[in-house]
Amino acid sequence: MSADGLLDGRVAVVMGGGGGMGLASVSGLLAEGASVLLGDFDVEVGQAATDELAETFGDKVIFQQVDVTHTDQIDVAIQRVVDIWGGIDVLVNVVGINISKPIEEITNEDFQKVAETDLRGTFAAIRAVVPVMKERGGGSIVSIGSVHGEVGYGDHHLYTMAKAGINGMTKELAFTYGPDRIRLNVVSPGYITPPHTPEKIAKKLKPEALEEFWREWAPLYPVGDAFTQPLRYACNPEDVANVVVFLASDKSRFVTGDVIHVDGGLIASFFRYAGRPDYVKAAKETQARWDEWYEANKLEEE
Numbered sequence: 001m002s003a004d005g006l007l008d009g010r011v012a013v014v015m016g017g018g019g020g021m022g023l024a025s026v027s028g029l030l031a032e033g034a035s036v037l038l039g040d041f042d043v044e045v046g047q048a049a050t051d052e053l054a055e056t057f058g059d060k061v062i063f064q065q066v067d068v069t070h071t072d073q074i075d076v077a078i079q080r081v082v083d084i085w086g087g088i089d090v091l092v093n094v095v096g097i098n099i100s101k102p103i104e105e106i107t108n109e110d111f112q113k114v115a116e117t118d119l120r121g122t123f124a125a126i127r128a129v130v131p132v133m134k135e136r137g138g139g140s141i142v143s144i145g146s147v148h149g150e151v152g153y154g155d156h157h158l159y160t161m162a163k164a165g166i167n168g169m170t171k172e173l174a175f176t177y178g179p180d181r182i183r184l185n186v187v188s189p190g191y192i193t194p195p196h197t198p199e200k201i202a203k204k205l206k207p208e209a210l211e212e213f214w215r216e217w218a219p220l221y222p223v224g225d226a227f228t229q230p231l232r233y234a235c236n237p238e239d240v241a242n243v244v245v246f247l248a249s250d251k252s253r254f255v256t257g258d259v260i261h262v263d264g265g266l267i268a269s270f271f272r273y274a275g276r277p278d279y280v281k282a283a284k285e286t287q288a289r290w291d292e293w294y295e296a297n298k299l300e301e302e
């Protein structure tokens with residue numbers, strides 16, 4: 001990401017900042033000049049990421065342990081940022097979990113866990129930050145949704161419910177708080193290459209196969225699904241973060257209440273299975289080639 005100072009002097013909070021898209025967003029916001037609180041419930045991951053970023057960005061990045069299912073912890077984090085930096089211009093909600101099961105196996109506890117994490121966690125962070133942004137004269141709130149908020153996949157019932165809810169609350173809140181110059185948008189990813197997965201896979205492969213893996217297969221991971229996106233690869237967390245930074249900045253000052261897809265055209269190709277048998281054929285062939293290659297190149301103990 002090129003650094004143009006798009007966010008010089010701005011203050012941002014990223015909930016779930018220790019993971020793939022969260023950390024990429026924190027890095028992108030810092031690179032554009034913002035001060036950032038990285039919130040995450042995983043202290044080890046969050047603190048290590050913050051320490052590494054602090055080597056470049058100094059005290060412009062701080063860590064706070066936040067479990068978004070405990071809304072009081074969100075309030076504490078928001079207040080801490082106000083106390084340190086005097087206000088908040090940008091909130092990025094990244095936390096999201098999926099429990100995928102047939103409906104008759106979904107327990108009330110499952111329902112509660114996904115609803116409290118994905119839906120109420122996002123809502124509570126927005127609730128905490130809106131008065132701060134009103135006081136500041138405006139702000140930008142970006143929530144990470146999913147294509148599953150709009151189309152079915154199979155057994156993603158709770159996830160779809162939550163992500164559709166995030167789209168809905170974003171539109172309603174954008175309507176209500178537009179006059180306060182608070183913009184709210186959703187970034188809706190398709191299949192993203194998880195940052196750690198290729199490394200984990202690489203650990204499973206023979207050393208002589210690693211170079212070919214990174215060159216040929218990593219951009220396609222997860223192979224079958226990624227290949228059904230019209231661009232025919234899975235994108236990186238940084239591709240999502242680039243759009244988060246755009247939405248956080250004044251470059252998007254007339255964009256609000258929107259759901260922006262970073263999905264390689266997935267949503268645009270609704271009938272990809274039924275209408276485009278070549279996609280299915282290509283995806284199946286690629287999957288078969290991967291299966292064969294992996295079998296030949298995996299480490300014996302795996």
Ligand SMILES: NC(=O)c1ccc[n+]([C@@H]2O[C@H](COP(=O)([O-])OP(=O)(O)OC[C@H]3O[C@@H](n4cnc5c(N)ncnc54)[C@H](O)[C@@H]3O)[C@@H](O)[C@H]2O)c1
Nearest residue numbers: 016018019020021040041042067068094095096146189192
């Ligand atoms: N990975 C994909 O292909 C994909 C596709 C579409 C949408 N998404 C959505 O993108 C978002 C980020 O996905 P990712 O793959 O970067 O996730 P990730 O698992 O890499 O990161 C999530 C981060 O959130 C933290 N976290 C989890 N529960 C938390 C809680 N209760 N409180 C605070 N922190 C918590 C984790 O510790 C982790 O650091 C999620 O909302 C996910 O639903 C992911």
